[in-house]
Structure formats: C-alpha cells, structure tokens
Amino acid sequence: MGIGVFAFIREHRADDTLDRNPNGCPNPNRLTMTQSNAILGPQTVIAWDFDGVLNRNIVDGRFVWADRFEVDIGHSLDGFEKAIFRNNFDDVITGKVDLRNRLNEWARSVGYVGGVDALLEYWFENDALPDPEVGAVMDTLNDRGFRQVIVTNNESRRATYIEGEMGFGERVERVLSSGRMGVRKPAAAFFALVTETLEVEPGQMLLIDDCPKNIPAAISSGWRAFHFTGDTRHELPLALGLS
Incomplete structure (x- = not known):
C-alpha cells in the first residue's frame, strides 16, 4: 500500500x-x-x-523515574546525575563501562548503603512505563x-x-x-x-x-x-x- x-x-x-x-x-x-x-x-x-x-x-525532557529519587533514595538527584550522566555517560551507553560499576562509585562517594543491585532494580522498575x-x-x-x-x-x-x-x-x-x-x-x-x-x-x-x-x-x-x-x-x- x-x-x-x-x-x-x-x-x-x-x-x-x-x-x-x-x-x-x-x-x-x-x-x-x-x-x-x-x-x-x-x-x-x-x-x-x-x-x-x-x-x-x-x-518535558526529563525521565520521570527519578521524580521521587531524593525521597526514596535519600540523596541529591543533582549529585547523582553529575556522577552518572554527566561523567562521560557515552562510555556506559556503548558498553565500555559497566553501569553497575558506575553506580557503585557513586554509592561509595556519598555513603549510600541501600545496595547497588537494589538501586538498579528501583531505577529499572520505575522507568518501565x-x-x-x-x-x-x-x-x-x-x-x-x-x-x-x-x-x-x-x-x-x-x-x-x-x-x-x-x-x-x-x-x-x-x-x-x-x-x-x-x-x-x-x-x-x-x-x-x-x-x-x-x-x-x-x-x-x-x-x-x-x-x-x-x-x-x-x-x-x-x-x-x-x-x-x-x-x-x-x-x-x-x-x-x-x-
């Protein structure tokens, strides 16, 4: 047709x-x-x-999974984004750096104790729309x-x-x-x-x-x-x- x-x-x-x-x-x-x-x-x-x-x-250009990030995770969203997305995220997107390792670096730097695997699950579940x-x-x-x-x-x-x-x-x-x-x-x-x-x-x-x-x-x-x-x-x- x-x-x-x-x-x-x-x-x-x-x-x-x-x-x-x-x-x-x-x-x-x-x-x-x-x-x-x-x-x-x-x-x-x-x-x-x-x-x-x-x-x-x-x-409106934002990923809504993070709307409750600071309430649920207890840490700054801006700080998280700087560490994850504004730190050569292309290396993660193209498989050169493991996302879990990048999250682990952030968790250690801010003292997050919730567990990286639980954070990944939180991210992916809330991003599934x-x-x-x-x-x-x-x-x-x-x-x-x-x-x-x-x-x-x-x-x-x-x-x-x-x-x-x-x-x-x-x-x-x-x-x-x-x-x-x-x-x-x-x-x-x-x-x-x-x-x-x-x-x-x-x-x-x-x-x-x-x-x-x-x-x-x-x-x-x-x-x-x-x-x-x-x-x-x-x-x-x-x-x-x-x-």
Missing part, C-alpha cells in the same frame, strides 16, 4: 541546551516537516526507539507479519531488562542496543551495523524515534524515518498504513 512516511527535521538554534536526558537528545524546538512517498512493503523492517516511543517515560497505544500499533504490525526490532541507546543491563522483565523480547525480533553494539545513535556506524546484523538493505528500514538528531542521521544512512513526538504520535497509524 502507498503511504507517506513523514520525517520531521529539527531546526537547530544557537540557544539549544541539554536537560537531564542520558540519551543526549535536546529539548524539541521548532520542527519542519518533509514528506517522502514510500511503500511499506513486506520487506520493511520497523525499527522502534524505546525510551520516549515504546516507553512513555520522558515528560510502556505506552499502551504505541504497543497496540506494534501488536497490529506483528499480526500483519512485519519484522520489528528495537534500536535503542541503552547499556546491556537495561536492554536485558527490556527483553525480559518488560516482555519486549517476545514482541520483537531483536533488541539492538548501543551497549551490545559498541556504538550509539546517531552515529552512521550504528545504522550500518543494524542493517548488517539483520541482513537487509538500508532502504528496507523504517526508524520511529523521538530524538531529533537521529532522524536526519537515519535518512543519511538510507533509512526512512518517522519523528515521534506528542504532536505526531496520532499520525503514526496512518503513516504505517494501519488506518
């Missing part, structure tokens, strides 16, 4: 700032829309971003026989949690995470490694992602892309030919 796949390309501005987003995506500013006619055929592979798309855990509407789209695509994967900037421990405890391992073909692959979006090498792993051509791939930087990067790699935002989420079924 013929559809229009919408790619929303962000207009970069000089006053961009990063908020508390470990994936490194800036707050959305003005967006422009381009449209390319395409066919969502039987060979198309839908590549879902996880946080902010399948998992509705980001509100699957979006039922988007999940329904995924299930419909599965019913229609489309290949689906998750492509996410997450380290390996959380990727395993997404597959197992959150149940996505049974809903997609693969969870392709930066921690396992050693490279993260929006690097061209990430997209190339995905297509190589799946043994497909770039033109077969359709990325659904909320991070503005990843959309042009995917398109430059020969993929098609849908920029998923609060304003565009209702257009997703139509773009996929489901309504």
Whole structure:
C-alpha cells in the first residue's frame, strides 16, 4: 500500500541546551516537516526507539523515574546525575563501562548503603512505563507479519531488562542496543551495523524515534524515518498504513 512516511527535521538554534536526558537528545524546538512517498512493503523492517516511543517515560525532557529519587533514595538527584550522566555517560551507553560499576562509585562517594543491585532494580522498575497505544500499533504490525526490532541507546543491563522483565523480547525480533553494539545513535556506524546484523538493505528500514538528531542521521544512512513526538504520535497509524 502507498503511504507517506513523514520525517520531521529539527531546526537547530544557537540557544539549544541539554536537560537531564542520558540519551543526549535536546529539548524539541521548532520542527519542519518533509514528506517522502514510500511503500511499506513486506520487506520493511520497523525499527522502534524505546525510551520516549515504546516507553512513555520522558515528560518535558526529563525521565520521570527519578521524580521521587531524593525521597526514596535519600540523596541529591543533582549529585547523582553529575556522577552518572554527566561523567562521560557515552562510555556506559556503548558498553565500555559497566553501569553497575558506575553506580557503585557513586554509592561509595556519598555513603549510600541501600545496595547497588537494589538501586538498579528501583531505577529499572520505575522507568518501565510502556505506552499502551504505541504497543497496540506494534501488536497490529506483528499480526500483519512485519519484522520489528528495537534500536535503542541503552547499556546491556537495561536492554536485558527490556527483553525480559518488560516482555519486549517476545514482541520483537531483536533488541539492538548501543551497549551490545559498541556504538550509539546517531552515529552512521550504528545504522550500518543494524542493517548488517539483520541482513537487509538500508532502504528496507523504517526508524520511529523521538530524538531529533537521529532522524536526519537515519535518512543519511538510507533509512526512512518517522519523528515521534506528542504532536505526531496520532499520525503514526496512518503513516504505517494501519488506518
């Protein structure tokens, strides 16, 4: 069936700032829309971003799992973020540094005695907020026989949690995470490694992602892309030919 796949390309501005987003995506500013006619055929592979798309855990640029951090954990959230996310977190995201080791360093520095494994469980459980509407789209695509994967900037421990405890391992073909692959979006090498792993051509791939930087990067790699935002989420079924 013929559809229009919408790619929303962000207009970069000089006053961009990063908020508390470990994936490194800036707050959305003005967006422009381009449209390319395409066919969502039987060979198309839908590549879902996880946080902010399948998992509705980001509100106004912040990860809501940490909203009660200071109450529940008893330590400064800002200090935690500086130690974990603002200390070359790319090394964690790409698997060079174990997240558990990074958390252990923070725990020792502040005297946290709750246990690193319990903290990981607290983090992952409170960060597990699957979006039922988007999940329904995924299930419909599965019913229609489309290949689906998750492509996410997450380290390996959380990727395993997404597959197992959150149940996505049974809903997609693969969870392709930066921690396992050693490279993260929006690097061209990430997209190339995905297509190589799946043994497909770039033109077969359709990325659904909320991070503005990843959309042009995917398109430059020969993929098609849908920029998923609060304003565009209702257009997703139509773009996929489901309504």
